[in-house]
Amino acid sequence: MNTPAVSYKRHRFPPQIIAHAVWLYFRFPLSLRLVEELLLELGIVVSYETIRRWAKKFGPDYARRLRRKQARRDDIWHLDEVLVIIAGRKHWLWRAVDQDGYVLDEIVQNRRNTKAAKRSLTRLLKKQGLAPKRMITDQLRSYGAAKRQIMPNFEHRSHKGLNNRAENSHVPLRKRERVMQGFRSPGGLQRFISIFSTLRNLFVPPKSKRSAFQIHLHRLNAMAEWKAVAGSLA
Numbered sequence: 001m002n003t004p005a006v007s008y009k010r011h012r013f014p015p016q017i018i019a020h021a022v023w024l025y026f027r028f029p030l031s032l033r034l035v036e037e038l039l040l041e042l043g044i045v046v047s048y049e050t051i052r053r054w055a056k057k058f059g060p061d062y063a064r065r066l067r068r069k070q071a072r073r074d075d076i077w078h079l080d081e082v083l084v085i086i087a088g089r090k091h092w093l094w095r096a097v098d099q100d101g102y103v104l105d106e107i108v109q110n111r112r113n114t115k116a117a118k119r120s121l122t123r124l125l126k127k128q129g130l131a132p133k134r135m136i137t138d139q140l141r142s143y144g145a146a147k148r149q150i151m152p153n154f155e156h157r158s159h160k161g162l163n164n165r166a167e168n169s170h171v172p173l174r175k176r177e178r179v180m181q182g183f184r185s186p187g188g189l190q191r192f193i194s195i196f197s198t199l200r201n202l203f204v205p206p207k208s209k210r211s212a213f214q215i216h217l218h219r220l221n222a223m224a225e226w227k228a229v230a231g232s233l234a
Contacts, residue, residue, distance in 0.1 A: 006061055006231045017044055019230035021051050022058050026199045029175045058230075060191065063198040065229040069102050071128040077104065077135045079120070079143060080166035081112060082173070086183050093189070094120040097169045100206040103197040104128060108186045117146035125150065136165075172200060202226065 008015045017039070024035045032048035032055075039046055076099040081092045092112045096104040105124045109116045117140070125131065134155035137143040147156050176196065183189040202225065205218040 059195040078166035114142040114145040117142040
């Protein structure tokens with residue numbers, strides 16, 4: 001069944017402008033006011049509050065429509081958790097990436113224990129539909145306990161030095177966190193990362209594509225897919 005096109009009814013700005021504003025906000029470490037300024041330089045007068053509403057309304061719809069990477073049995077999952085302070089309280093963003101740095105899943109939780117690890121791993125396995133070749137984590141013992149309950153027959157390596165792939169993947173999110181001066185709520189963080197990481201997955205080339213030509217071609221294809229999904233083709 002074909003997915004209906006994104007509806008821009010009752011919006012006075014053309015789809016191209018709305019999609020471009022949302023792309024700028026989620027693709028680059030820019031505040032809403034900086035996106036407003038960039039659009040003004042192009043002769044587009046729109047307030048940062050309007051851009052915020054566009055991001056909230058259209059961002060999730062764009063993310064749902066973007067093609068996801070096909071899971072493979074030779075994938076390697078790198079799992080890690082990131083501390084995020086929201087309204088003075090500790091929360092943990094549990095993240096999983098594959099061997100190419102592609103973000104597989106992220107979930108905000110207020111605990112860093114076996115129950116939280118089990119929930120993260122169960123959700124990840126359901127989302128991927130396939131178990132990995134191996135799972136790599138840091139030395140948090142909650143991962144091992146959760147893995148024994150959910151995937152007892154699969155290889156698990158637990159060593160901080162092996163998990164640089166996951167730790168490096170936190171950097172873009174940390175940059176955004178600083179630009180946004182933190183997140184206001186766990187739900188707001190969950191909504192933001194679902195769009196932010198989906199767009200990053202689309203535009204950042206896999207580690208295997210290292211030449212300048214391959215990277216250029218990858219980004220051209222990504223831009224074409226983004227415009228098709230957003231319904232903003234000129």
